[in-house]
Amino acid sequence: MSPRRKVAVDKEKIILAAVELADGRGFEEVTLANLAKALSIKPPSLYNHIDGLPGVKKELAIYGINELYNALERAIETQREHEPILALSFAYADFAGRRPGIYEATFNAPDPADRDVQAAGSKIVSLVLDSISSYSLGEKEALHAVRGLRSMIHGFCSLEQKGGFGLNLDVNESLAFMVATFLDGLTSKK
Secondary structure, eight states: OOOOOOOOOOHHHHHHHHHHHHHHHOGGGOOHHHHHHHHTSOHHHHTTTSSHHHHHHHHHHHHHHHHHHHHHHHHHHHTTTSOHHHHHHHHHHHHHHHOHHHHHHHTOOSOTTOHHHHHHHHHHHHHHHHHTGGGOOOHHHHHHHHHHHHHHHHHHHHHHHTTOOOSSSOHHHHHHHHHHHHHHHHHHTO
16 A cells, blocks of 8 residues: 655635635535545544534635735726726726625624624725715715615626526616616715
């Protein structure tokens, strides 16, 4: 019998394998057994680097939130001449469509109140708050607007992913119309 080949595994490799599983096969496929198989190790070896499946899902959520933040920030920076909320909305929808498993991970952290998860998420909230600052909303109203925008776009993305837009209408036009209507509502609050 030949000696077992030693596989070098660390936390980063585990998270990247989880990312591949989530985007390739679906968030629900991120299990310790599937991770161990993808990394060619035995499941107990994972515990040397992570705090079980909740630890993987926490890190996956943070990874996803950071990736979403980067996509939103890039969209705002590269499309300065456009309404930042519109650019941000299209980037959000694009991210959800291209990275479905990672997107799902962003709102499936084992403990959403975890400090690290909160810190990652607060960057997105701050980015959106900055993007709507020209609407001169009060602090509480601005947070409601951020929550409303996220809810709208998440709902839109969920319907799109599940084939809920069967009409012969351009989906991007629908998204632009929805966001423009939302922004008109913010304008009326001034």
